[in-house]
Amino acid sequence: MKTLNCLRAKIAVRSAFSFRKPIAFAALAIFTISVLSARTFAQTSTFVNPATINIADNGPAVPAYPSTINVSGVSGRITKVVVTLNGFTHSLPDDVGVLLVGPAGQKVRLMTDVGGTSAVVSPINIPIDDRAAGNLPDSTVLSNAISKPTAGLSGAAGDGNLHAANFPAPAPAGPYSLNLADFIGTGANGTWSLYVDDDTLTNTGSFANGWTLSITTGGVFTSGGAITINDNAVANPYPSTINAAGFTGNITKVSVRLDNFNHTFLDDVGMLLVGPTGTAVRLTTDNGGGFDAVNVNLVFDDTAANALPNNAIFDSTTYQPTADGTNNGGSASHNANFAAPAPVGPYPNTLSSFNGSNPNGTWSLYVDDDSAADVGTIDSWTLAIETGAPTAADAMISGRALNSSGRGIANVRLMLYGGTLADPVYALTNPFGYYRFENIPAGQTYILVAGSKRYRFADPVRVINLSDDLAELDFTAEP
Numbered sequence: 001m002k003t004l005n006c007l008r009a010k011i012a013v014r015s016a017f018s019f020r021k022p023i024a025f026a027a028l029a030i031f032t033i034s035v036l037s038a039r040t041f042a043q044t045s046t047f048v049n050p051a052t053i054n055i056a057d058n059g060p061a062v063p064a065y066p067s068t069i070n071v072s073g074v075s076g077r078i079t080k081v082v083v084t085l086n087g088f089t090h091s092l093p094d095d096v097g098v099l100l101v102g103p104a105g106q107k108v109r110l111m112t113d114v115g116g117t118s119a120v121v122s123p124i125n126i127p128i129d130d131r132a133a134g135n136l137p138d139s140t141v142l143s144n145a146i147s148k149p150t151a152g153l154s155g156a157a158g159d160g161n162l163h164a165a166n167f168p169a170p171a172p173a174g175p176y177s178l179n180l181a182d183f184i185g186t187g188a189n190g191t192w193s194l195y196v197d198d199d200t201l202t203n204t205g206s207f208a209n210g211w212t213l214s215i216t217t218g219g220v221f222t223s224g225g226a227i228t229i230n231d232n233a234v235a236n237p238y239p240s241t242i243n244a245a246g247f248t249g250n251i252t253k254v255s256v257r258l259d260n261f262n263h264t265f266l267d268d269v270g271m272l273l274v275g276p277t278g279t280a281v282r283l284t285t286d287n288g289g290g291f292d293a294v295n296v297n298l299v300f301d302d303t304a305a306n307a308l309p310n311n312a313i314f315d316s317t318t319y320q321p322t323a324d325g326t327n328n329g330g331s332a333s334h335n336a337n338f339a340a341p342a343p344v345g346p347y348p349n350t351l352s353s354f355n356g357s358n359p360n361g362t363w364s365l366y367v368d369d370d371s372a373a374d375v376g377t378i379d380s381w382t383l384a385i386e387t388g389a390p391t392a393a394d395a396m397i398s399g400r401a402l403n404s405s406g407r408g409i410a411n412v413r414l415m416l417y418g419g420t421l422a423d424p425v426y427a428l429t430n431p432f433g434y435y436r437f438e439n440i441p442a443g444q445t446y447i448l449v450a451g452s453k454r455y456r457f458a459d460p461v462r463v464i465n466l467s468d469d470l471a472e473l474d475f476t477a478e479p
Helices: none
Strands: 002-006 033-037 043-049 053-055 067-071 078-090 096-101 107-112 120-128 190-198 205-207 211-217 220-222 227-229 240-244 251-263 269-274 280-285 293-300 361-369 376-387 394-402 413-418 425-428 434-441 444-451 461-466
Touching: 043 067, 043 461, 053 190, 067 211, 078 096, 078 107, 078 376, 078 461, 107 120, 120 444, 211 461, 220 240, 227 361, 240 376, 361 376, 394 444, 394 461, 413 434, 425 434, 434 444
Parallel strands: 002 033
Antiparallel strands: 033 043, 043 211, 053 205, 067 190, 078 120, 078 205, 078 211, 096 107, 096 190, 220 376, 227 376, 240 361, 251 293, 251 376, 269 280, 269 361, 394 434, 413 425, 413 444, 444 461
8 A cells, every 4th residue: 555645745746747638547556555645634535446347238247346445444423425436438328227235234325327328449448426516417428527326218228228126136126326435434344345237138248447546534533322312302412522623624525324324204303413613504304204214324425426305215325404384194204403502594504604613612402292192213323524724725736757666757647537527637646756746626536647658657657635735646657
């Protein structure tokens, strides 16, 4: 494993030159790296299975279904997962389905019924990230753009075939989530499985260079005890609290996880999260109707694909915070204000309301039940906090390209894309092998790829969760 410190190290970086020509890259062989942030709790570890996944005609992929990555040695709990599918080609992408299953059994559909009939002839890398700006295209050509997990509509692609509800065995049966945030608050270590299939005749393809799994951990805190949701009253305790400490930057993202949430009439339940600076966000009121929750692991995250259902059961997955004002069988809709000592409203329904504030201090979860005859429990709740650098809004990425003897390599082309960049940006290493990207917006996820006509790099693709300057991000060529 290679460890890279995100420090403001001033290294002897010579000039880096812009390069605008598209790059052709050799076959990938990627190894494990970790990126540590000096200013936050975050650690990002990247693992790769570079073995080719052959997408067979009208069936599961070969030779491995699933293709697996065994993660070990990762400390802390997950705050973010990004998956990159490497070297994709296919004559009819709409046929291809991809399912990710985590060590605890989480089931996330990464892509089905996307790309239409637009063949992908030249290999592309497909990064999948909840925080991407948009979804994979339903019926137009796929690209290297970072995209959300996406289930498209096959009819729009013109072939009239929708992917089956369940992936072929031994993949677990659905329903499947479209939220990588389902992994938030859980452990990273164990076996991660990627199931790939093709669901119609005549077309084939591959992920020629396997897949990359990028896992960010740290900044996760869990309450010390259970919450009892009393009938037509406030919960005990009220509030339940978590003390967060040790952050030096301000908040860029907050997610909340409830473990083993139970209740006999969901519409009765209200939840309010209050941060150390007094910001209050309503997580749920008047959702779920008269349905029960039985041992549901529920995640609240602004980037979730769906709002909480108004009058349907909650699944163990990720939802946007949601306030519904409809009486779904209860005695009345929730009061405008939660009972004291909760702060008075109005309350926003977006966790991004905490962004820019100080995360250190006491976080309070107020839970209540607003009508008679039903009760519930929450075993524990977890807070995942991400912070950015305290000062700069932009960051620098720098490093070297080296041969197997440790000498710098000139004229290696670097391509950086993703985040809020409208188009990829390029750099060329100088005669000493140094490169540098400046003024890159922080708080985003990027893909950095190194390519050379003469050299083959051992680890040419990096997934970067950029929170601060990143120095010494080196690429080493094979002998």
